[in-house]
Amino acid sequence: MSHYFTNDNTEHDFGQIEFQRGNKTYxxxxDRGVFSRERIDFGSKVLIDAVIEDWHGSxxxxxxxxxxxxxxxxIIIGDALNMKPVMVEVNEDAIDICRKNADINGIRAEVxxxxxxxxxxxxxxxxxxxxxxxxxxxxxxxxxxxxxxADRLSAGGAFYMVVQKKQGMPSYKKAIDASFGNVESVANEKGYHVLKGVKNY
Incomplete structure (x- = not known):
């Protein structure tokens, strides 16, 4: 079986899902082989809400x-914050549908x-x-x-990552602190933590 971070040549199995946030439907x-194909996963929902609430940039x-x-x-964060997402992937099939999804939702994006x-x-x-x-x-x-x-962010730029405690949250929290010189958990729902690091140099 393939994973969403690999590529393969098995037959496509396209589907469509919807996600409601506020008064907007995305x-x-x-497709088969992409992460959380049946619905947007809970961790991503926690991350979306945390970033939109916490981040106050241009x-x-x-x-x-x-x-x-x-x-x-x-797509959702870009729309909510009026920013252009640069979406990076290793899975070629995911890249194709990512571009289509940006178009479907009217989001100007680079994939x-x-x-x-x-x-x-x-x-x-x-x-x-x-x-x-x-x-x-x-x-x-x-x-x-x-x-x-840590390399790509500008001074004062913010990094957000969602991780479950059972996936090694304490270890990754230390890693973010080591790279950024600071770290905090800005959200914690059902064991999903959104960790934030701010680049101060």
């Missing part, structure tokens, strides 16, 4: 959504494969970086995302 195409700027999947985080993103410095000095990381890909992958955020 629509998403999903509008009309770009932000990074690392491990975007089919795009719910970048990049991870190796293309890694090879250029265009998206540096951003104010906001979010992730619901692929924990099944292993701890080194998640730690590399934290390090990438």
């Amino acid at each position: 629509r998403f195409i999903t 509008e009309n700027s770009v932000f990074i959504d690392m491990g975007a999947g089919y795009g719910p985080l970048g 990049l494969k991870r190796d293309v993103y890694d090879a250029e410095s265009t998206y540096s000095d951003v104010d906001l970086y979010i992730t619901n990381p692929p924990f099944r890909a292993g701890k080194p992958v998640v730690l590399s995302i934290i390090e990438d955020a």
